[in-house]
Amino acid sequence: MDPRPDRIDQIRLYNRRTQAIETEQVPAGRLLGYLYSRTWGRRACDAVWSRIWFSRLYGWPFHRNFSRRQIEGFIRQNAIDMAEVALPEGGFASFNDFFTRRLKPGARPIDEALSAVISPADSRLKVFPIKNGSVLKIKGADLTLSQLLGTTAAPEGFDDGLCLQFRLAPCDYHRFGYISDGIQGPIHEVMGRLYSVSPLALGHMPDIWWRNLRHWCFVQSLALGTILQIEVGATVVGSIVQQRPAGGACRRGQEKGYFQMGGSTVLIVVQSGKVAVDSDILHYSEKGIETLVKYGETIGRTLH
Secondary structure (H helix, E strand, O other): OOOOOOOOOEEEEEEOOOOEEEEEEOOOHHHHHHHHOOHHHHHHHHHHHOOHHHHHHHHHHHHOHHHHHHHHHHHHHHOOOHHHEOOOOOOOOOHHHHHOOOEOOOOOOOOOOOOEEEOOOOEEEEEEEEEOOOEEEEOOEEEEHHHHHOOOOOOOOOOOOEEEEEEEOOOOOOEEEOOOOEEEOOOEEEOOEOOOOOHHHHOOOOOHHHHEOEEEEEEEEOOOEEEEEEEEOOOOOOEEEEOOOOOEEEOOOOEEEEEEOOOEEEEEEEOOOOEEEOHHHHHHHHOOOEEEEOOOOEEEEEOO
């Protein structure tokens, strides 16, 4: 079937398992594409929809007991495999409780090979090279690492490295982890808005990454050197929860935190010469197409 890439409410994805191009139906995609493609729509997002208070107000009912009635329909609509979900005693307390669900042990096997680089989340992956020191070219716009971190100077050591974008859709498992053993530094929070992180929005506002609320930290890894990990909030994401806000020792595949409500993004920035990303992911990234990956899945290899 033709994936119809011209549809404004669909996103093309590469499925590694079927080796085919598929489409992701974006919730309210037509409305989202329409709003972000128009000046007045972007201004409305600035004024209301991107505000943190709006997302928290929107998300308030989903933390209440009565929101449980929406869980069954969400499962059917998104074909969520409940066989891998760890069901709490007494069931889920709210829709958000289901949204931040845990999985059964072994549901996301971690590649134990020392050379394997893994995905930190169930997500759609796209890779961006870092050019001219610390510049990422996103949809024709220049984005610097210092803008991402909300600092005046770019972090050292990432010249000509890679930025790996892991975009989580609302239907995904919303817990994220570490890609390597190491020592995590303290979490830094950069206050901002909560714009949509869908490609439908990024196509018209490529600076969303550094305009949204985000958390970032360094992870010192023997295998990969210094890693920069950034979690970016999005529309109706009420909060980003970190398991180790002060930092500490971490293991590859260990849970780092989770997002509450909505879609979100994890960015992993690695130094030059540290990671060889799998060829299929690079191929489709160059075409502007994301690759579907799972938490713990191998996405590349270390180069030493």
